Amino acid sequence: MQKKEIKDLLGDKMDSEGRKQLVKQVLNDPERIKELAIEKAKQVSKFENSMVSEPELDSQFKKVLRRIGRKPRIKYASVAAVVVLFLSFGLYYFNTLSINSQLVQVTTAIGGKEQVVLPDGTKVLLNANSEIQYPKVFKDDIREVTLIGEALFEVVRNEHKPLVVKTYNGLAVRVLGTVFNVKSYPDDKEVQTTLVSGKVEVIKDNNSKAPIVLKPFQQAAYNKKDKKLIVDTVNALDAISWKDNKLIFNETPLEQVVQDLQRKYNVTFKIISKELLDYKYSGTFDNLTIKECMRLLKVSSPIDYTITNNIITLKQE
Amino acid sequence: MRDVNFSNINSLLSLIKNEDKFAYRVLYNVYYPKLLHIAKSYVANKEDAEEIVQDVFVKIWHKKDAIDINTNINGYIYQITRNACIDFLRAAKNRLSLEGNIEQLEAALNFHVLSDDSASNILEEELKLQILNAIDSLPDKCKHIFIKSRMEGLKNVEISEELKISKKTVEGHISKAIKHLRIHLKHYFFFF
Numbered sequence: 399m400q401k402k403e404i405k406d407l408l409g410d411k412m413d414s415e416g417r418k419q420l421v422k423q424v425l426n427d428p429e430r431i432k433e434l435a436i437e438k439a440k441q442v443s444k445f446e447n448s449m450v451s452e453p454e455l456d457s458q459f460k461k462v463l464r465r466i467g468r469k470p471r472i473k474y475a476s477v478a479a480v481v482v483l484f485l486s487f488g489l490y491y492f493n494t495l496s497i498n499s500q501l502v503q504v505t506t507a508i509g510g511k512e513q514v515v516l517p518d519g520t521k522v523l524l525n526a527n528s529e530i531q532y533p534k535v536f537k538d539d540i541r542e543v544t545l546i547g548e549a550l551f552e553v554v555r556n557e558h559k560p561l562v563v564k565t566y567n568g569l570a571v572r573v574l575g576t577v578f579n580v581k582s583y584p585d586d587k588e589v590q591t592t593l594v595s596g597k598v599e600v601i602k603d604n605n606s607k608a609p610i611v612l613k614p615f616q617q618a619a620y621n622k623k624d625k626k627l628i629v630d631t632v633n634a635l636d637a638i639s640w641k642d643n644k645l646i647f648n649e650t651p652l653e654q655v656v657q658d659l660q661r662k663y664n665v666t667f668k669i670i671s672k673e674l675l676d677y678k679y680s681g682t683f684d685n686l687t688i689k690e691c692m693r694l695l696k697v698s699s700p701i702d703y704t705i706t707n708n709i710i711t712l713k714q715e
Numbered sequence: 716m717r718d719v720n721f722s723n724i725n726s727l728l729s730l731i732k733n734e735d736k737f738a739y740r741v742l743y744n745v746y747y748p749k750l751l752h753i754a755k756s757y758v759a760n761k762e763d764a765e766e767i768v769q770d771v772f773v774k775i776w777h778k779k780d781a782i783d784i785n786t787n788i789n790g791y792i793y794q795i796t797r798n799a800c801i802d803f804l805r806a807a808k809n810r811l812s813l814e815g816n817i818e819q820l821e822a823a824l825n826f827h828v829l830s831d832d833s834a835s836n837i838l839e840e841e842l843k844l845q846i847l848n849a850i851d852s853l854p855d856k857c858k859h860i861f862i863k864s865r866m867e868g869l870k871n872v873e874i875s876e877e878l879k880i881s882k883k884t885v886e887g888h889i890s891k892a893i894k895h896l897r898i899h900l901k902h903y904f905f906f907f
Contacts, residue, residue: 407824414817417817418817418820421817421820421821421823421824422820424824425820425823425824425827431824431827431828431831432831432833432834434824434828435827435828435829435831435833435834436831436833436834436837438756438828438834439831439834439835439837439838440837441756442752442753442756442757442838443837443838443841443842445749445752445841445845447752448748448749448751448752449748450747450748450751455744455747455748458747458765458768458769459740459743459747461769462743462769462772462773462776465769465773466773466776466777534736
């Protein structure tokens with residue numbers, strides 16, 4: 399077979415009538431077919447221009463997933479988890495259960511901490527006694543997670559797909575890509591959202607019409623009782639110091655200090671002197687044991703304590 | 716240090732057998748562009764080629780329980796792609812038409828060309844090299860730890876004990892490996 403014939407057949411430069419005649423000839427000649435087969439394999443083996451763009455690769459993968467998902471098999475364990483959650487916390491915002499909304503739930507114990515990576519690569523550091531829930535696959539237009547407790551988020555930027563952190567009391571935080579901390583424990587008086595970098599919107603009562611936009615180093619504190627949202631400039635690094643096992647208090651009401659300590663150490667506090675409830679404490683507990691914390695508290699405030707088993711009693715000195 | 720070879724792709728397969736979608740996505744990212752290139756070269760029409768390759772991945776997922784863990788996975792993936800193309804071309808060449816039109820003739824020619832085993836072996840071998848290359852360009856230490864962790868299913872603590880490095884270092888290497896895979900493959904990892 400001539401080189402030119404092979405070249406003609408492998409390329410697409412020939413006019414269609416000439417090509418048709420050549421193809422017909424080759425089809426009747428097994429030798430030439432074999433020769434062409436080898437040459438074509440060699441050419442294809444170069445994998446020239448075989449790159450596929452990222453969006454194309456992604457959209458094709460979604461099609462594959464959709465086709466796999468046609469036989470949806472929802473694991474009963476995750477359904478059970480959803481039901482339990484629904485009952486215990488009264489969550490009301492999950493939509494239809496499909497393969498894509500299979501939920502993943504990560505929980506930390508008192509004193510625990512856990513790094514979680516969401517399906518989009520967003521990193522979440524979950525503080526003690528907290529729980530985060532997210533779908534195995536995010537929806538097309540939104541990345542929705544639910545948080546009970548405290549977590550530090552480092553969000554992978556995606557302007558077309560905001561990440562929304564929902565807390566159990568209707569407050570939500572909406573972001574495109576940024577670093578921020580959400581503290582939303584059921585037994586705290588406030589829900590605090592602190593921004594380290596980037597931009598976040600705090601949405602009250604699922605009302606997206608009037609979001610409050612935070613700038614870096616601002617904190618939005620939502621008082622659950624009077625339902626007021628107060629924005630203040632804070633030392634954001636203090637707010638996320640828990641990630642390095644530090645507890646930093648800056649004019650923090652003692653009630654809150656006690657809550658934080660209870661979550662980090664498996665202890666229960668009793669405050670005997672009522673005047674202490676309004677006391678505002680400032681101080682840093684850097685990688686301390688609970689006993690060291692108490693000693694420091696005693697020397698840096700008018701507070702005395704006694705420890706019996708896991709119960710710590712506080713009274714005014 | 717163990718080299719990256721197809722026993723590791725097979726470890727990937729064992730993860731896929733456990734329904735690990737991350738492993739599945741890694742396999743997809745490595746293979747999809749190459750398989751599409753092959754399919755496109757023989758079936759001519761891009762949309763048809765895309766559908767064929769989608770089929771291949773759907774098939775891998777559905778058949779994962781039946782795939783032998785020690786099988787030549789590259790050969791397996793290549794062969795189902797090739798067979799899918801041949802089936803497509805057979806249907807195209809046998810489609811009734813008044814007189815053989817050019818598309819039909821080309822389909823017939825490509826059907827015979829792709830059915831040639833020795834030609835096909837060339838393609839299969841080169842595909843294997845290409846895939847190895849993509850995985851092999853990971854930095855050594857990263858690669859080693861990445862494979863241990865993601866593909867051999869070891870815990871970070873076990874790796875740090877085996878390699879006598881701290882757990883933090885292991886974590887660092889794993890995230891570096893993933894980042895590198897992302898950049899190298901220029902693809903976005905959906906599952907992780």
